[in-house]
Amino acid sequence: MLRVLIAKPGLDGHDRGAKVVARALRDAGFEVIYTGIRQTPEMIAESALQEDVDCVGLSLLSGSHMTLFPKVAELIKEKGMKDVLLFGGGIIPSDDMRKLKKFGVEKVFGPGTPTNEIVRFLRERLQNKAKRRKQ
Amino acid sequence: MLPFEIKELVLGVISGESRSISRALSLVENNGDVTADKLLQKVYPYGGNSRVVGITGATGVGKSSLICGLARQIRKRGQTVGIISIDPTSPTSGGAFLGDRLRMQELALDSGVFIRSVAGGKDSVASMTRKIFPLMHVMEASGKHFVFIETMGSGQDDCLISKVAQTTLYVTIPDLGDEIQAMKAGVVEAADAVVVNKADSPNKDKAVASWKNIITMDTRKHGAWKVPVLTSNSLTGEGIDAIVSCIDAHERHMKDSGEWERRKKDSIREEVKLLALSKLRDQLEFNLNEKEMGALLERRSDPLVFVDKFLKKRR
Numbered sequence: 229m230l231r232v233l234i235a236k237p238g239l240d241g242h243d244r245g246a247k248v249v250a251r252a253l254r255d256a257g258f259e260v261i262y263t264g265i266r267q268t269p270e271m272i273a274e275s276a277l278q279e280d281v282d283c284v285g286l287s288l289l290s291g292s293h294m295t296l297f298p299k300v301a302e303l304i305k306e307k308g309m310k311d312v313l314l315f316g317g318g319i320i321p322s323d324d325m326r327k328l329k330k331f332g333v334e335k336v337f338g339p340g341t342p343t344n345e346i347v348r349f350l351r352e353r354l355q356n357k358a359k360r361r362k363q
Numbered sequence: 364m365l366p367f368e369i370k371e372l373v374l375g376v377i378s379g380e381s382r383s384i385s386r387a388l389s390l391v392e393n394n395g396d397v398t399a400d401k402l403l404q405k406v407y408p409y410g411g412n413s414r415v416v417g418i419t420g421a422t423g424v425g426k427s428s429l430i431c432g433l434a435r436q437i438r439k440r441g442q443t444v445g446i447i448s449i450d451p452t453s454p455t456s457g458g459a460f461l462g463d464r465l466r467m468q469e470l471a472l473d474s475g476v477f478i479r480s481v482a483g484g485k486d487s488v489a490s491m492t493r494k495i496f497p498l499m500h501v502m503e504a505s506g507k508h509f510v511f512i513e514t515m516g517s518g519q520d521d522c523l524i525s526k527v528a529q530t531t532l533y534v535t536i537p538d539l540g541d542e543i544q545a546m547k548a549g550v551v552e553a554a555d556a557v558v559v560n561k562a563d564s565p566n567k568d569k570a571v572a573s574w575k576n577i578i579t580m581d582t583r584k585h586g587a588w589k590v591p592v593l594t595s596n597s598l599t600g601e602g603i604d605a606i607v608s609c610i611d612a613h614e615r616h617m618k619d620s621g622e623w624e625r626r627k628k629d630s631i632r633e634e635v636k637l638l639a640l641s642k643l644r645d646q647l648e649f650n651l652n653e654k655e656m657g658a659l660l661e662r663r664s665d666p667l668v669f670v671d672k673f674l675k676k677r678r
Contacts (some may be wrong), residue, residue, distance in 0.1 A: 229393065229457070229482070254458040259482045264465040271471040275464065278478055280385040308382055361393060 229361065230354055231281040235263040235272045237300060240290035245317060245339075249285060252343035253350070269296055273303035276312060282357050283313035283350060286333075293320050293328070301332035313353055317341070364390075364398045373405045376504050379443075381477065384505045388479055391497035403497050410503035413445070413510045416610055417528030419490070419550060422516020424534045425560040427466035428597035429606075430511045434470055436607045442508035443475040447498055449491055451515050452482045459483075463513060477507065483515055486644070489523035490514040493641050496634045499527065517550060525553035526633040529626060530613045532606070534558045535574075537566040545577040554590060556609050562594035562602060588616050646677050 234250045236243055243265050250260045261279050263272065276284050284304065286297055293316065301314055316328065317337040325336040334353070337346055351358075364372075372390075375383025387406065391399050416433075418426045427448060434444040448463035459482035470476040479502075483492050491514055492498070502510050514524050525531040533554030545551060557578070559570050574592040581590070591609055595602035617623040651659070651669065658664040 250460060254453060254460045255456050257453075257456045257458040259452075259459045259461060261461045261464055261480045263468055263471075267468065268472075271468060274381075274471050275468070275478075277381055278385055279464070279480055280389045 229259050230257075230283075230350070230358055231259045231261065231279060232350070233261045233263065233272070233276050233279055233281045233284045234287070235267050235275070235284065236265045236287050237267050237269055237272060237296040238288050238290045238292050239266060240288065241265050242289045243287070245289070246285075246287035249287070249317065249343060249346060252347060256347040256351075258350070269299040269303055272300050273307055276304060277307050277309060281312065282354055283315065286314070286316040286318075288316065288318040288320075291319075293318065294324055297328055297333050298331035305332070311357070313350070315346075315349070317346075364402075366401075369398065369402055369405060372402065373504075376406060376501060377409050377506065379505050379507075384477060384501065385479070387501045388498055391501055392481065392492070392494050399497075403500060406500055406504045410500040413503040413507050414610070414614065415499065415503075415510045415512065415528045415530075417512045417514070417524040417531040418534060419514040419517045419521065419524045419531060419554075420534035420558075421539065424516075424536045424539070425597055426513050426516075426534050427463040429532075429534060429558065429560055429595060429603075430513055431467040431470060432595070432597050432600055432603040433607060433610075434467070434476055434509075434511065435600075436603050437509050438470075438473060438475055443506070444470075444477075445502035445505065445507035445510045446476070446478045446513070447481055447495070447502060447510070448478065448513040449481045449483050449487075449495075449515050452484050452487065454485060457485060477502070477505065486641075487515075488637070489521040490517035491521075491523060491527070493637065495523075495527055496637065519547060519549040519551070521550050522553040523633070524550075525555075526630050529617070529623070530555045530610055532556050532558050532610075534560050535570070536561045537564040537570040539570075542573045542577055545574055546580075555588065555613050556590060556606070557592045558602075558606060559592065559594045560597065562596045563598070567594060586620065588613060588620075588622070647673055648676070649673060 232253055234246050236246050250262050253260050263275055297316055304312055314333050315335045316333050320336050328336055335349055372383050372387055376387050390402055418430055420426055430446060437444055450459055450461045450463060452459045461480035464478055464480050467478055481492055486493055512528055531554050557574050571592050578590050593606050595606060
């Protein structure tokens with residue numbers, strides 16, 4: 229079973245997108261842990277550790293993604309979770325998407341992304357883990 | 364996993380190291396294989412020292428928020444807390460939406476608290492995962508003073524929690540049924556305390572009176588623990604103190620009366636039974652082929668015939 233943490237760092241309370249993605253992943257067979265809104269990077273990283281997740285999805289619409297996303301990536305590595313896939317979503321300029329990839333946020337999905345695109349991305353990137361788990 | 368890796372993991376668990384606890388929980392939850400069994404066997408001797416409290420009740424009554432309040436209170440005494448929160452698995456997709464942690468996130472950065480969200484699995488039992496005992500053993504081995512086990516929103520018949528936990532709190536809210544509901548058999552009678560949560564409701568007193576009225580009718584045993592009816596409000600923290608005191612008082616009562624040992628034995632019996640049934644289940648295949656299904660659809664045969672057949676075919 230693949231486990232994913234969906235979290236909203238920062239101060240905006242617009243959680244519709246995070247909930248839609250969480251729901252879609254649930255229906256695609258993932259175990260989704262939803263932390264809710266207003267999370268600090270520290271809370272997200274510690275939750276990811278305790279929940280032993282395979283990936284972490286961050287949703288943010290307040291514009292502070294260049295500060296908060298890399299911080300989460302850094303803390304996750306610091307805690308020894310080297311194989312946790314990090315992805316994001318929200319209103320994020322394409323220039324920033326490219327920059328974020330360098331910081332370890334593998335993919336950022338913009339508004340209007342079909343949810344099956346996100347499911348496909350995660351399944352592809354995590355297929356080796358899923359196989360190992362089944363053995 | 365190699366033997367030395369398992370050994371290292373066990374050392375990590377008993378030293379209370381988060382990453383190890385987390386990985387060990389995943390292993391015992393996911394694999395019914397040799398690694399999981401070995402890990403469990405190595406961890407088991409270190410368990411049995413935590414105060415295990417079960418929290419059950421219908422969906423939405425505030426179990427997770429209540430646990431958050433209780434854990435906060437227990438941390439003030441300097442004791443550590445492990446939390447296992449179970450939510451249902453989708454019968455169709457096999458996925459799950461685990462939303463209990465959200466209510467406890469204020470504890471996320473407290474190094475004395477470890478929270479794990481668990482999906483019940485398609486083969487869940489009594490609003491819990493079939494792996495509840497293994498998960499509890501790992502949590503206990505990590506040295507937590509208290510372990511809280513939160514069931515899914517539970518039905519009337521989900522009494523297993525009272526065998527897993529030493530003390531079981533049944534959480535309810537005002538306006539959720541009248542006295543007749545409280546008189547029914549099942550999980551309600553397995554409770555060691557009833558907590559009427561969301562006590563800011565104007566109907567709180569009526570609910571408490573109803574529950575007290577019914578519970579005082581219990582004529583089963585003399586000198587037995589008197590099930591208290593408590594109230595709480597997770598938003599203000601009201602009533603949390605009294606619930607923690609009640610959990611402590613219940614422990615003293617059980618130890619003085621011999622109930623503690625009796626329950627321990629009950630719990631072990633239940634675990635062995637659950638494990639045996641789960642292993643047996645894994646050995647069976649319940650697949651009907653088209654011909655067999657046809658025979659049943661047309662009632663040319665009956666289900667018992669196939670049950671016998673499956674049991675004979677046991678691997």
